[in-house]
Amino acid sequence: MRQATVYIDSQALQYNFNRVKQLAPNSKIVSMVKSNAYGHGVEACLAALDATDAFGVACLEEALEIRRLGYNQPITLIEGVFSEDEMSHVLEQKLECIVHHTQQVEWLIRHKAAYNALGLKVWVKLNSGMNRLGFKLAEIIEVIQRLKTEGFTCVLTMHFANADVDHPLNDQQIEQFLQVKQACAPILASCCNSAAIYKYPELQFDFVRPGIMLYGASPFADKNVHDLDLKPVMTFTAEIIALNQIHSGECVGYGSSYAATCPSTIAIVSIGYGDGYPRAYTRQNFVAIGQQLVPVVGRVSMDMMAIDVTNVTAELGTQVELWGQRRLVDDVATANGTIGYELLCRLSKRPLRKMI
Template sequence: MRPLVASIDLSAITHNYAVAKRCAPGRQAFAVVKANAYGHGVREVVTALHGIADGFAVACLEEAAEVRALHGEARILLLEGCFAADEYQFAAQLGLDVVLHNALQAQQLLAATLSRPLNVWLKLDSGMHRLGFSAAALREWHGHLHGAVQVAELNLLSHFACADERGSETIELQLEQFLELLDLDFAQRSLANSAAILTIPAAHMDWLRPGIMLYGATPFADLTAAELSVRPAMSLTAQLIACRDVAVGEAVGYGASWCAERQSRIGTVSCGYADGYPRHAPTGTPVIVRGQRVALVGRVSMDMLSVDLTDLPDAAEGDVVELWGAQLPVDEVAQAAGTIGYELLSKVTARVPRRYRNS
């Protein structure tokens, strides 16, 4: 078996969910498990949170159906809503909470004949300008939907654009827009993503939506996961599958983009971009070998990458290599590669086996 595995600590995920709940006592929380639970395995994550989580949030009906098969009672929030008129009946059969973010979705819902009414969340575009009604349009549709036979609960939801930028004026502006609608009769309200859960108490409302914090990564550039008391859930580990000496001036990898400036010892690691490791990770990106940091060198290949072992002379073929995890935060690797932890975790591909534990 190829020596590469994503080890998932499910107890870290339950711990991180509890951290979110402790940040906002008395509130409920949708655990965000879209995108295969950010690459961690939706079946295993939902099972671990069964009986703990108040609900789950997903992006599409396919994800919702998978979660419902695992949990018959939990509230499941469909974050992007339905994409076609005939999906509302399926949503009703699954007993979903459905987001409405435009007039077409609202019209299709009101035209639908459903087996049971849906919990509906009207989405306010409070400033992100991605999805959602304007404040004026939302007021209008609140009037149309309130008391409709297709609607059980009528709720309010929005999403921060800059909650990860502490002190951003946008945060206050979005919060103000949200609060200005609370003269309307809503059963439930939700605004806080991970960053807002951790740092914006005024945004906590009735339902939280912890996403990246659930998996032990940070939404902030200036606060680490450890500082936020969340534990990394995934460790991506490979092995050294070859070691070789490289003379001064010799190149390593595709394009000969890295040349040895000293007599060097280079290790080849069993992980590449087809596994989800970022191809654009530059020379110098850290990995862990024998508990010490060594640097990636040259281009990341489809199935392999190279590291400089010159300052770690005892390293040998078969040694474990941590690409990210308990010793090396995924956020640090992401920063080196010019991206975010969300992308690295969610892009670990299906060919990487997941192994689960409750430590």
């Protein structure tokens, strides 16, 4: 059997959740489990996150899956409903909505009696500069005041565009958020994602919304998970299925883009872009065998890749860590010119998944 395997460490996930509690002791935690728990498998992860105050998802389908699995915590639809027809499911399953445009507000008000009777909060999104979703500063105060008049309990929320770096837009976003919060007081508030939980403890307010940090990847380009006292949750492995001895000048893989500069031992690993492992790299990439990093050579194929094991002990069946404990997913992502979030989320269903 092909041994491409994704291991999910539930204890590491619980550890990272407890790190959020340490960092934001006075806030409730909305654990983000959208996109199949960032590619980790939502069913596998929910039990480890059972102590969370609430879950955050992108759409109704993700919320319904959580309810089918038997979890009763509040769930926030972070993009809100996409049509008024979805409001029946919202009420039936006791889901909380973000509103970010006027039509959503109207749909909600038409169902205010049932929504408010269930004690559900409505999250009102401020577009403070990211320009994705939300009401601009000039209109959001009126929206919140109207919702309050209709009997809703509101949560003011926004999303940082640059919480992971020092950027002048951060100050603008914070200023706008605090201005609205003061104008609409009293009101619940939430603006901290993973990066902001670390960077802006003074802005943690009533709810924090950790995502990538729960899964043991870093929201910062200049800090790894060890710097943040987090533990990788996913370890992605495969096995060596062939060993080739090649001479100096011989090539490896499609396009013959790699040529050996000396006699080399090349191992073929049972993994490729068909499994979600990235194909193209802007800089040298590595995998780990034991505690040693070894280079990826040639182009990654759909089902296989080549690594240079000339200087390590390797044989048929040797396990190779593609990312996880020794080779961090964020380092693979950097070599690929992307971010760890993308690599985790785009894994295919082909690798076997195991809880450890």
